[in-house]
Amino acid sequence: MNAAGRLAAFGAGLAVAFTAAYVTAAAVVPHTEVTATQTLGAEPASDHIAPTEQALPVSPLSPYPPGLSLAQDGYALSAVRAPGAPNDRATLSFTIAGPSGTPLLDYATVHDKQLHLIIVRSDGQHFAHVHPILDQTTGIWSTPWMWK
Structure with missing residues (x-):
């Protein structure tokens, strides 16, 4: 088998493997879990603040990067x-x-x-x-x- 044939066989094998993984995940993972995971990144970053600290106010955008001026x-x-x-x-x-x-x-x-x-x-x-x-x-x- 020449190089082109081997690459085609490899690509076909990858396609079969990813299709099988997608079908298996769709059958095993509940739809509610997928929806919850998709919205996880949409939450604001305020949950990264230590519970004893107040969130600092957000200032309007500046033309200069913060912390780089005297x-x-x-x-x-x-x-x-x-x-x-x-x-x-x-x-x-x-x-x-x-x-x-x-x-x-x-x-x-x-x-x-x-x-x-x-x-x-x-x-x-x-x-x-x-x-x-x-x-x-x-x-x-x-x-x-x-x-x-």
Whole structure:
């Protein structure tokens, strides 16, 4: 048998196998189960929120991706102070100023932390998810850090 004949036989075998699977599933699985499964993905994602937390309000669409700007809606990220070279261990620190220009001191706790900071290397080859600690007297967030 040549290659074309073998491919045709293989394709026919696949068609028979999938047809048999479809017929078997239609005979075995109740229609109500199929309907329930089809609507499963239509539910909002609010069921992914921990039961002790309130859902955060959804903001209108923005022309800019969230989390990629230094300032938005009157809030601004200060200059980030960090180690100067790779493999130097030091403190990474910054403040977030409110519309009045003073550092914010009051934050909502989400997922047991006041702040979830994602740091991504400029080439995208490394990232870190850290939880800086807020100094309530100065408004400075800080965490131990080393560039890789």
